[in-house]
Amino acid sequence: MNKYMRKTMVLALGMVLGISALTGCGSNSSANTKAAPAAAAKVEGKVTASGSSALLPLLKAGQQEFYKLHDKVTVNISGGGSFTGQKQVASGAVNIGNSDVDLAADLKDKGLVATPLVGIPFVFITNPDVAIDSLTAQQMTDILTGKVKNWQEVGGKDQKITIIHRSKSSGSRATIAAVVLKGKEFTNDAIIQDSNGAVRSAIATTPGAIGYVDAAYVDKTVKALKYEGVAFSIDAVSSGKYPVYTTGRMFTKGQPTGAVKAFIDYVTSKEFQDKNVEKQGFIPISKMPKK
Amino acid sequence: MNKKEMDKLTEKIFLSAALLLGVIIIAILVFMSKQGLMTFTEVSPQEFFFSAQWSPDNNKFGALSFIVGSLLVTMAATCLGGPLGILSSLFIAKLAPAWMRNILKPAVNLYMAIPSVVYGFIGLTVVVPWVRTFFNVAGGFGIFTTAAILAIMILPTVISISTDALGGVPRELEEGSLALGATYWQTMWHIVLPTAMPGIATAIVLGMARAIGETMAVQMVIGNTPQLPNSLFSPTSTLPSEIVVEMGNTPFGSAWGNSLFLMALVLLLISLLLILVVRKISSVKEVRA
Numbered sequence: 239m240n241k242y243m244r245k246t247m248v249l250a251l252g253m254v255l256g257i258s259a260l261t262g263c264g265s266n267s268s269a270n271t272k273a274a275p276a277a278a279a280k281v282e283g284k285v286t287a288s289g290s291s292a293l294l295p296l297l298k299a300g301q302q303e304f305y306k307l308h309d310k311v312t313v314n315i316s317g318g319g320s321f322t323g324q325k326q327v328a329s330g331a332v333n334i335g336n337s338d339v340d341l342a343a344d345l346k347d348k349g350l351v352a353t354p355l356v357g358i359p360f361v362f363i364t365n366p367d368v369a370i371d372s373l374t375a376q377q378m379t380d381i382l383t384g385k386v387k388n389w390q391e392v393g394g395k396d397q398k399i400t401i402i403h404r405s406k407s408s409g410s411r412a413t414i415a416a417v418v419l420k421g422k423e424f425t426n427d428a429i430i431q432d433s434n435g436a437v438r439s440a441i442a443t444t445p446g447a448i449g450y451v452d453a454a455y456v457d458k459t460v461k462a463l464k465y466e467g468v469a470f471s472i473d474a475v476s477s478g479k480y481p482v483y484t485t486g487r488m489f490t491k492g493q494p495t496g497a498v499k500a501f502i503d504y505v506t507s508k509e510f511q512d513k514n515v516e517k518q519g520f521i522p523i524s525k526m527p528k529k
Numbered sequence: 530m531n532k533k534e535m536d537k538l539t540e541k542i543f544l545s546a547a548l549l550l551g552v553i554i555i556a557i558l559v560f561m562s563k564q565g566l567m568t569f570t571e572v573s574p575q576e577f578f579f580s581a582q583w584s585p586d587n588n589k590f591g592a593l594s595f596i597v598g599s600l601l602v603t604m605a606a607t608c609l610g611g612p613l614g615i616l617s618s619l620f621i622a623k624l625a626p627a628w629m630r631n632i633l634k635p636a637v638n639l640y641m642a643i644p645s646v647v648y649g650f651i652g653l654t655v656v657v658p659w660v661r662t663f664f665n666v667a668g669g670f671g672i673f674t675t676a677a678i679l680a681i682m683i684l685p686t687v688i689s690i691s692t693d694a695l696g697g698v699p700r701e702l703e704e705g706s707l708a709l710g711a712t713y714w715q716t717m718w719h720i721v722l723p724t725a726m727p728g729i730a731t732a733i734v735l736g737m738a739r740a741i742g743e744t745m746a747v748q749m750v751i752g753n754t755p756q757l758p759n760s761l762f763s764p765t766s767t768l769p770s771e772i773v774v775e776m777g778n779t780p781f782g783s784a785w786g787n788s789l790f791l792m793a794l795v796l797l798l799i800s801l802l803l804i805l806v807v808r809k810i811s812s813v814k815e816v817r818a
Contacts, residue, residue: 319778
């Protein structure tokens with residue numbers, strides 16, 4: 239019996255190791271993009287990208303069209319969030335880290351190069367029963383930091399303000415913190431939902447609720463607020479009047495080369511951007527305000 | 530291959546299946562502990578367990594509000610669902626006529642087949658607005674709403690296990706009590722319930738284990754905000770709901786990611802503790818006629 243036990247134990251361990259080896263290899267063998275020889279016009283190789291889930295649908299569309307031009311290149315794009323993308327490109331696990339927020343402080347010295355991809359605008363929304371159309375930056379800050387708790391204090395009716403927004407790991411939240419709150423902290427007295435769609439539907443059903451979503455998610459069930467008296471539109475962003483947006487960018491370790499460069503060049507090209515970017519609720523690079 | 534070899538082969542297959550199961554459980558425990566305990570290289574245990582300041586941007590990783598939230602919703606759900614479940618099972622096991630029992634028993638099991646996201650969705654669209662208007666509070670998300678939904682979710686566990694326990698009470702005890710002139714209520718209260726107590730306690734504890742680990746339904750109605758609740762109607766967060774909301778965008782291997790693993794480990798240990806309690810309770814000797 240003992241002999242069998244030992245043998246089967248070995249067998250079982252072997253199975254477990256085998257399974258982990260199989261699942262493990264996906265993440266290890268990605269950083270092997272070879273720069274194409276300078277003479278060859280056709281690029282080939284493998285491009286891996288991870289990060290921002292907001293940019294994922296756009297890049298997936300880019301991937302499909304890129305394949306029509308470069309059939310020798312494989313492109314793998316996954317989500318995971320902006321911070322994950324930054325971390326993985328810094329460690330060399332992927333070639334491109336997609337992010338809608340600036341580099342984290344501890345990654346600033348890792349030699350990462352950012353290529354802007356699109357502008358991602360955000361719109362503040364409220365429940366339709368809120369009798370306010372516009373808030374100033376100061377009023378918005380007071381509400382989101384918890385200083386103002388009743389709509390009456392910003393000119394509305396006597397009604398409690400319920401903040402419904404995203405979790406601390408969300409890139410949208412990080413953008414609002416940087417652009418609107420200028421580093422002040424959100425109040426914790428809020429309801430957290432884990433996606434744009436969930437935030438919108440919770441705001442639509444909760445009286446006195448306020449929050450923010452990607453501009454593409456605004457619909458008739460909620461009321462879009464003006465920010466400093468300016469309603470969101472692509473023109474308002476271009477002219478610099480509407481500041482609540484962030485830049486979706488692609489980080490590479492050093493300047494991109496070979497297939498990675500070809501892919502980035504393609505998704506930032508005028509041809510691709512004109513066709514896809516506005517359709518998905520983003521702002522083309524060409525229409526972003528010059529800084 | 531003769532019969533003897535066949536026997537040995539079968540034995541090996543069964544044994545390796547059992548071993549594989551054990552290895553997987555241990556691997557999960559080891560992985561969670563390793564990843565979770567790495568949190569303590571950057572966060573002190575005092576901060577993690579006794580501070581409610583959860584602000585990863587500023588390197589504050591106090592998980593107290595999640596632990597308190599988990600324990601509170603579990604206790605509240607047990608207080609609401611426990612008595613309801615025990616009374617229902619008393620009815621099913623002892624009072625209901627046979628034809629009704631034959632309908633109710635499978636009906637209770639049907640409850641278990643409802644996916645938790647369905648409970649959450651009903652919670653979000655029906656219970657949350659109801660709590661908001663009925664109690665006249667802002668929002669409607671919070672401990673009470675969550676506990677009400679969890680109470681319903683633990684009912685099938687509580688009912689089916691305690692029905693079995695009550696059904697196992699020897700008929701002679703009941704009849705003896707009735708023959709001595711006790712009323713039916715007195716018999717239930719003083720004879721049947723105490724006799725079935727180990728089984729009923731097991732049912733309650735397993736219900737608690739179900740409640741504390743519930744993620745999806747809780748995430749949809751609790752509000753998921755890292756603050757200690759100051760009323761039954763203020764939004765807060767629990768260990769599983771916080772993990773599910775944050776894990777998608779949290780870099781693996783950072784102090785932030787590790788502290789989510791530590792929260793999962795805490796949750797796992799609480800569940801294991803509850804299972805141990807169940808084993809202890811069920812080893813209590815049951816009364817035999």
